[in-house]
Amino acid sequence: MTVVAFAEKNKAAAQIASILGDGEVDKISVEGLPAYEFKWKGEEWFVMGLSGHIMSYDFPEKYNKWNEVDPGVLLGIYPEKFVTRAEYAAAVKNLAKRADKIILACDYDREGENIGFEAKTLSEEVTNVPISRARFSALSPKEVKKAFENPVEPDYNMAMAAEARQILDLKMGAAFTRFVTLSVREKARTKDILSIGPCQTPTCGFVYEREKIIRAFETKDFWKITAIFVAKGGEFEGIHRAGNIYEKEKAVEIFKRLKGAKEGLVVKKTVKEAKTSPPNPLNTTEYLKRASKFLGISPEAALEVAEQLYLAGFTSYPRTETNKYADDFDFKSLVFDFARQTEYKPFAESILSAPIVPKNGEKDAHDHPPIHPIRAAARREISAAVNIPQAAEAYDLIARHFLANLMPAAVFEKTHLQLHVKEEPFDSSGTVLKDAGWLEVYPFENKKDKLLPFVEEKEKVDIKKLSNTKSKTSPPKKLTEAELLTLMDKHGIGTKATAPSHIETNKKRGYFETKGKTVSILDTGFTLMEGLSLTVPILIRPDIRSKIEALIQEVEDGKKEFEAALDEGTALIKEMYAQLEANKKELTSSIAGTIKDEAALEDKKNYIGTCKVCGHVLKIVQTDTGRFVGCSGYPDCRNSFPLPKTGALNVLRSKECKKEGAAVLKVGNKYNWAVGIGPCFKCDLEKECYPPETVGPCPECDGSMFLISFKDSRFLGCTKRCGYTHSVPKTGKLTLLDKTCGTCGWKLFRLKEEGDSPEEDFCVNRRCTEGIKYWRKTGPRNESRGQAKASGDSVSRPEAGSTARSTARSTARPTPCKVSKGPSITGERKEDRGK
């Protein structure tokens, strides 16, 4: 007699073989895959692990051309099931041919049943031997032996429920994803896929809803009146009973009444005992939440760690909804085991010193026990066996959580004081941990005391300080991953095993991101959710998942035929699809805008800023006929601005236009241009945007002298335009230094003439003895004066229909200037030639 068993995965198969074969197991290879051969109860056994699902649904080939098939058509197609892991299928058939009896031994849940049926389907292609099912919820010798000694009938309904889910999820996901992606691509160029799914979309919906609340939040000012009291035993704080006071006048009034108060009276003291029970036993979601909150491990990583701890035999099956220990759970021998492990010894001993009463939750899904340790192990033992960094920490959390479940409640003493200050009521409270109970073994929870000094009723206490503090109400915080998991669990989004992957999908699609433990929505996610909430609101809410889940649960319970559930589910999806189609425009326009904005933001060279008309992105647009600044919201928004026709354009990010031009551009190496305003040198605010680098005070008025450079001349002019000018060396490279002249206070210049002549630093001021020295030395060679010369510049205009408001004018402009970018000066000037 040969028995063949199929487990869900290789490691489970190995564990089963080692339990049933009692250590005497041969590892063999079937079609290149590992399997295990042994003898049990006189029979020849083969156990092989699958790799989860080895089959999958998809649409027939001809429906895979996105551009040729209307997505709605997919809803009427029955997808095909095919083998995704050919090597596994071959191995299953190979073993099935040798079998006199086949046992499905996958995980004990809906998907496990379905995976077993995949092996059953494949086996039935080559044999017709009896196929039964072994059900066990822990890979412990006791559970496994019991399950294989008493195999049962495979559960057809359970397997078909999973089948219905697969088909409905595929239909909905494929049709909606293609529809949204293709519709958006009609408006914005993108290769990205905008996916929709019955789990991923409501998951994003939770993040969106929180973001909406945060954005709509209006902060309010409030005042709080506090006192610091001094008793014999020390200081403590009291808060006026009015708490957060939202009217300023009221706070001022109370505070006025308190003015000059030197002491307070303790009118009442109450001491209460409060108990905090241990947390409920760990089911998957609770474990993932705590791993994120206490250990900072992402849900996805935490699940992987738990899986490995389970496969290595340290902890129980990690995918469970149950948070209630079975009535016959053998706590005692497990705790005894922990009593031998140094790290946990004291807690285990205290548990064993009294009758064991476990803390239990309410949920019993009859699937697996709560996640608990299978045996006590030291950190190094875990690290050696499971090669994942956080394995030891995760085991420690699971072990301590289990021990905490068996320990007494923590006892706190809470003291509350009522005080009067000039008849105004104040409250003060403190907490002291009297008996740590389970908190002893559970260092993750905060158990800080807030101490109060000892005071008695009727005691008078001094006042050290009275304050009336203004604060602001703050918006709700962003969701944490732990909170998101709670919401998903509460609304039945995904299974305990897949919740982390739905979070990952949303991140991959660019819908939201996680920073540390918090989750923040991204623009694409926000606009997509907004679009869906206006067209098919049910999609972003958990309802969509619960409707499908309810249908397939009926199949599992045998209350509904598989075909009927499929029809009903498809009808529901078709209805939603019709709504989506009818509102295509509303749905896609804002998403397309966001995608275009994101592309424009990425294009750093052409990015200008935000459009004041529509809020989208302004960018430099280059066409065959010219260039201009346009809005990414085009054609809905036609806001645009002209640009000069020639010269390379560079956006000066650090410059700000005082006339509210959208941005400042450098044109070639020549001049600056404010988008929407025109050339900066034509602007009356130019000096505010480009304050001149002054040389020193003007000797004629209270202005300052600064360097003015034209194409073929340069001189110093006065910022107040008093008419006083001053010559500078005509040739050579002039640099204004930070050093000043000790005699007159003007800044020194440095001159580098052409050729080999050395650089020299000097004062240029003719009214200064130092300056006179310089001019005497250089002689008459610099005695020319500059001439402003006009040159033209033309500007390209955007296409017709634009709302350009700046116009181009032919105008004079300065040439590049090596020293300072001084503004042009027109009008008379008188040259000072010294006296």
Add this chain to the structure above:
DNA sequence: GCAAGGTC
């Protein structure tokens, strides 16, 4: 190329 569910 699309979903969610397994597992690696």
